[in-house]
Amino acid sequence: MNTVLNNQLVITDQAGRQMWLEVPKTRIVSLAPSSTEIVYALGAENNLYGVTDYCDYPLDARSKPKVSGFSTVDLDLIRESKPDLIIAAAIHLKGLLSDLERIGCPVIVLEANTIEEMIKAIRIIGWCVGKDQAAAGLEISIRSRLCFVSSKVARVKAKDRPRVFYLHESSTWKTFGAKTIGDTLTDIAGGYNVGRDFGDYYPYPTFTDVVKSDPDIIIAETGYLANPQEPLEIARKEPAIAGTKARQTGRIYGVSSDLISRPGPRMVEGIEKLAELFYPEIFNKTATFKGIPSG
Missing domain, CATH: 3.40.50.1980 (Nitrogenase molybdenum iron protein domain)
Structure with missing residues (x-):
């Protein structure tokens, strides 16, 4: 289990990489639309200092500084944003991850293919930006809505x-x-x-x-x-x-x-x-x- 203690967080990201982080992070670059949406859903959008060209939801995300495509990134623009955390995706693991790490701030990789993995990503971002309670509330809402659907289709x-x-x-x-x-x-x-x-x-x-x-x-x-x-x-x-x-x-x-x-x-x-x-x-x-x- 990841635990925040004295502003220190031991985290295992979704690529299985374990690291120590000082939290909360206040200058984030998100290299995936899904991560950008999670940051907004947690109410931490003011911490976003760089997003991808494809980060289009909510509408306000389109006005954030663009530093990346999806499989390609602009390392100079990312450096200029002076991030204290970069949220990457699995597509960045081969070739780009080492370049991102040389920027000089922590890089976490989040990639969800299931609901549980998506909820884990919400928790991780919540811990990183100091929005633990918001993450817990969002998880409860998601699980409640899923339970409603599951209870209906279970009869089929x-x-x-x-x-x-x-x-x-x-x-x-x-x-x-x-x-x-x-x-x-x-x-x-x-x-x-x-x-x-x-x-x-x-x-x-x-x-x-x-x-x-x-x-x-x-x-x-x-x-x-x-x-x-x-x-x-x-x-x-x-x-x-x-x-x-x-x-x-x-x-x-x-x-x-x-x-x-x-x-x-x-x-x-x-x-x-x-x-x-x-x-x-x-x-x-x-x-x-x-x-x-x-x-």
């Missing part, structure tokens, strides 16, 4: 769960395989992710693969292209998958990529939205969770 037998295909990348038809955030969220929301049958992480199924999997539902990730609705339009019109149950029944929906691909606090909103789409007869207008329109 495994054989009755809808088979779901995700159009994660419309140009290649890359999808969520096993060991991904999307696979985790689908399971919690009461669906079966057919992408796990194609392999781990992010496989590239062919149209034939998709047709053979015969999904009941197709979820197209929206919001990240020049035309944010393009993936949904492609999923609805691609002739090669016209014979699938999803196309035959019209159960093709758009869900914001931020909710199902970004491992931050809004993952719970993604689960709620998926559950609503999977089981409209259960999660109707009287449901107490926050629904988000598809598309």
Whole structure:
């Protein structure tokens, strides 16, 4: 367990790296949108002195100084921000981590592929910025909302769960395989992710693969292209998958990529939205969770 004692924190980050930190940290550079969202969710946004080009939520994050792409970083801009903590991601482990460490401040790596890992990331950032209580409160809220969904879908037998295909990348038809955030969220929301049958992480199924999997539902990730609705339009019109149950029944929906691909606090909103789409007869207008329109 990580414990703060006399402003000293022994931390094990999500790359398994253990270190001593003096806390709280007041000048943070976040190199992942998910970490930026966590900092905001904890009310520590005034501690952010650098973010990535992709840190777009909440709206105020777009006004923070940009020091990075995602896989690429501007080391000079990071140095100029004079951070006392850099929050990196797994993508930075190969090649960039040693460069970041030479800047002269601690670097922690946070990477979540499950709800529990996301909650751990919230705890770690909370400890680092002196927002332990806010982190605990956010965890309680997330777990309460998850419990609501789980209690509803628990009544559904495994054989009755809808088979779901995700159009994660419309140009290649890359999808969520096993060991991904999307696979985790689908399971919690009461669906079966057919992408796990194609392999781990992010496989590239062919149209034939998709047709053979015969999904009941197709979820197209929206919001990240020049035309944010393009993936949904492609999923609805691609002739090669016209014979699938999803196309035959019209159960093709758009869900914001931020909710199902970004491992931050809004993952719970993604689960709620998926559950609503999977089981409209259960999660109707009287449901107490926050629904988000598809598309």
